[in-house]
Amino acid sequence: MKLAALTWVELRKLALRPRTWVSVALLCALPVVVAAFLATSELAPRPGQGPAFLSAVLGNGQLYPAAALGIVVPIFLPVAVCVVAGDAVAGEAQAGTLRYLLVRPVGRTRLLVAKLFAVLAFTFGAVIAVALVSFVAGTQLLGTRPDALGTTTASLSGTSLSPQELLVRTLLVMAYVSVSMLGVAALALLLSTLVDSPLVAALGGLALLVASTVLVGLDAASAVHDLLPTRYWLAWVDLFRDPILWTDVQRGVLVQLAWAGVLLAAAWASFTTRDVTS
Amino acid sequence: MSADGGMAVETTGLTKRFGRVQAVTDVDLRVAEGDRYGFLGPNGSGKTTTVRMLLGLVLPTSGLVRVLGGRVPGDAARVLPQVGAMVEGPAAIGHLSGRANLRLLDAAVPTPGGRRTRRRRVEDALEALGLAQVGRRPVRAYSLGMRQRLGIASALVRRPRLLVLDEPTNGLDPQGIALVTDLLLQLSAQGTTLLVSSHLLSEVEHLCTRVGVMDRGHLVVQDDVDALRAPTGRLLVTLAGGAPGTAATLLGRRLLEPPDGDRLVAADDGDVVGDLVRGGLAVREAVVERRTLTDVVLARTTAVGEAGAAR
Numbered sequence: 001m002k003l004a005a006l007t008w009v010e011l012r013k014l015a016l017r018p019r020t021w022v023s024v025a026l027l028c029a030l031p032v033v034v035a036a037f038l039a040t041s042e043l044a045p046r047p048g049q050g051p052a053f054l055s056a057v058l059g060n061g062q063l064y065p066a067a068a069l070g071i072v073v074p075i076f077l078p079v080a081v082c083v084v085a086g087d088a089v090a091g092e093a094q095a096g097t098l099r100y101l102l103v104r105p106v107g108r109t110r111l112l113v114a115k116l117f118a119v120l121a122f123t124f125g126a127v128i129a130v131a132l133v134s135f136v137a138g139t140q141l142l143g144t145r146p147d148a149l150g151t152t153t154a155s156l157s158g159t160s161l162s163p164q165e166l167l168v169r170t171l172l173v174m175a176y177v178s179v180s181m182l183g184v185a186a187l188a189l190l191l192s193t194l195v196d197s198p199l200v201a202a203l204g205g206l207a208l209l210v211a212s213t214v215l216v217g218l219d220a221a222s223a224v225h226d227l228l229p230t231r232y233w234l235a236w237v238d239l240f241r242d243p244i245l246w247t248d249v250q251r252g253v254l255v256q257l258a259w260a261g262v263l264l265a266a267a268w269a270s271f272t273t274r275d276v277t278s
Numbered sequence: 279m280s281a282d283g284g285m286a287v288e289t290t291g292l293t294k295r296f297g298r299v300q301a302v303t304d305v306d307l308r309v310a311e312g313d314r315y316g317f318l319g320p321n322g323s324g325k326t327t328t329v330r331m332l333l334g335l336v337l338p339t340s341g342l343v344r345v346l347g348g349r350v351p352g353d354a355a356r357v358l359p360q361v362g363a364m365v366e367g368p369a370a371i372g373h374l375s376g377r378a379n380l381r382l383l384d385a386a387v388p389t390p391g392g393r394r395t396r397r398r399r400v401e402d403a404l405e406a407l408g409l410a411q412v413g414r415r416p417v418r419a420y421s422l423g424m425r426q427r428l429g430i431a432s433a434l435v436r437r438p439r440l441l442v443l444d445e446p447t448n449g450l451d452p453q454g455i456a457l458v459t460d461l462l463l464q465l466s467a468q469g470t471t472l473l474v475s476s477h478l479l480s481e482v483e484h485l486c487t488r489v490g491v492m493d494r495g496h497l498v499v500q501d502d503v504d505a506l507r508a509p510t511g512r513l514l515v516t517l518a519g520g521a522p523g524t525a526a527t528l529l530g531r532r533l534l535e536p537p538d539g540d541r542l543v544a545a546d547d548g549d550v551v552g553d554l555v556r557g558g559l560a561v562r563e564a565v566v567e568r569r570t571l572t573d574v575v576l577a578r579t580t581a582v583g584e585a586g587a588a589r
Contacts, residue, residue: 002388009386016374096369100432103333103365104387105358275296276335 003110010118014084023080024126028133030076031068035061035134039141057142062166064138065131066173066240072130073177073233077123078209081181084122085188086202088115089271093196093278108272112193116264119185124178131174155242169244173236176249180236183229183259184209190263193271196278226251229259284347286311286440286471287332292341294327301327303495304341309473309488311439314466316482316503317475318575319492325475326366328492329442332473333363346440359389362438364446368429372418376409376428377401379417384435403431406461422449430458440471447481459485483507483571493579506574512567513546520559528557543567 014020038057057067069077089112092098101111155161161169188205195201212230215221225231232252238245287309294302302324309315319325330336331343334351343350348357370379380400389396404410407427417425426449433441446462447455462485466472476482482489483503491499499506512534517525522537532550535543540562544550551564 005388006386009382013371013382016371016378018373095371096367097371099330099333099335099365100363100369100383101386102335103358103361103363104383105334105354106386107355273337275330275337277330 002107003113006106006110006114007117010114011121014118014122020084020122023083024129027072027076027080027126028130031064031071031130031134032137034068034071035064035137035141057138061138061140061142062135062163063240064142065135065170066236068130068134068138069127069173069177070234070236073180073236074213074230075209077126077130077177078181078184079206080126081119081123081185082188082202082205082209083198085119085185086192086200086205087198088119088189089192090195090198090201091192093276094198096278098278099276102276109268112189112268112271115192116189119189120178123181123185124174127174127178131170156237156240159242161240161242169239172239172244176236176239176252179253179256180229180233182256183263186260186263186267190267190270193267193274227255227258229255231255284311285309285344286313286346287315287473288344289328289332290342290344292328292331292343293339294324294331294336295339300495302331305492305495305497306500307332307490307497308500309471311471312466312469313488314462314472314486315474316486316489316571317473317492318477318479318482318489318571320579323492323579324495325492326444329363329365329444329473329475332442333361333365334358335365359387359436360439361442362433362436362440363442364429364433365442365444367444367448368425368432370417370425370428370432373416375414376412376417376420376424376431377404379428380404380432380435383432389436399435399437403434406434407431408457423451423454426450427454427458430461434465438470440473441465442473444475445477446474447476447478455481479571479575489571489574491575491578498578499574503571506571507568509546510567510569511546513544513550514563514565514567515542515544515550515554515561516540516563517542517554518560518562520557522559524557525554525559528553528559 057063089098092101102108184205187208188201191201191204192198209230212228216225216228216231232248232255235248235252238248285308287307289305289307292302292305292307293300305324305328307328317325317329327336331338332345332350334354337351345357346360348354350357370376371382374382377400380403381397384396384400401410404412407430409424409427409431412420412424417428420428426446430443430446433443441462443462447458450458459481462472462474472486474482474485486503488502489499489506490497517537517540522540522542525537525542526533529544529550532545532547533542534545546566551561554561
């Protein structure tokens, strides 16, 4: 009950902040721009290049929401999520409002959980917005060109997907992409409880993203690849195989939950015992 | 310590170290319910750290804090709803109005009474600080004084039993100072305990019944204002005529300092004025010397510079 009230307050703060909507709008703009270029040039990236999946999209705009999420996953979405997560506690500390929340008193654990919910809501909201906008952009700009069977869409395995299946799989991609942000979001939130600068906290989350990307590309680090938060970020493509190839998706979810569990436990331990001098 | 009622604030051996810095050492603060307590001391003397410990923001290295009968931070969830606080200046979300800020902060912790009750209390607090008519203007566009008043309004929303205010009149114009001072006296008359820290010693002298003075982490003075301002036993005499040199013979050992022009300092012992007049000296004025709060604070604190500026 108390947590629900506080979470509602945190969501309203997020919604009343212009920056939230600007970042969602920018996230949505990129796939629209890409769709516009694809539609005018009709040139798909060559196989093995460009964002995964895009070549298939040229055939059917209904696939575009998933492709759009694939476009924002590597950089744009984690940047937006890190900014929000990094701002969660450090932003309040910098503005001085943290001490007034805590003396209300808002319990520190409760505040941290409410902030986490707000970050998750932002992430999922942004994913939904990108999916909806890119569905409109995809179907309007790229058109729906049904294949020989008329109403079905080809999966990556060459079999056909009915519109219902396509919807279910797009929803699964949305869920998976949201979960994929947990690791960097949790690190940004942890740093947000440790420093009084939202910028430092957000950059810390992004540093993990960059480090993980570098290590994933480094064969010498193959021993730790399976533990890296970005290792399975592109596994959402497997959700469009028929049947769905769950192995990497499951590993990806487990890796994110593990990172989030450890980092959030650390965030809780630090925030509940820390002197608030901001 | 007043005999009636309990203690609003009671700390025992309160100590805080930040790394190697000893911020607060062995402070026994006693604020009785109903007190108007002035918390004084130069910058860096440990006032703010002490206040933060009272509110559970900073955790003591050792020692106990009791506020309104409960332990902090242990019973904070029960005790702090009865405390209103402004620590180290007001703070608000800049792009929202003052009203929206107070409503959000009040909604963060549900209190008994419905939404309408909560809104009315927000309006009452804004009204009390003269901010009800400001409307939708974002806090970002507020003047320093308006922000200050919003900070006090925020502390008042839940009608606290104990009000902890750091520099409440900082940045206020004379009208604002009068408004806030009157409001605090009115709240005190209704039974609210005040713990006010300030650099403006004359203001504290006017407002407070009791003071505590911090110096380098120690509580060096804690007493009633009246006791601190009790007569010093010295009489300051200004002569209007006659030869000041004769004062020494007229007063004998009661003359504490040799006359300086027509002014002299005597022990307030017996009929000093009468003796002077009978000796042929005209007395324009004779005043019983009292220490001001400034004298007390400056005598008991060691930090120079900022403390000296208060004179």
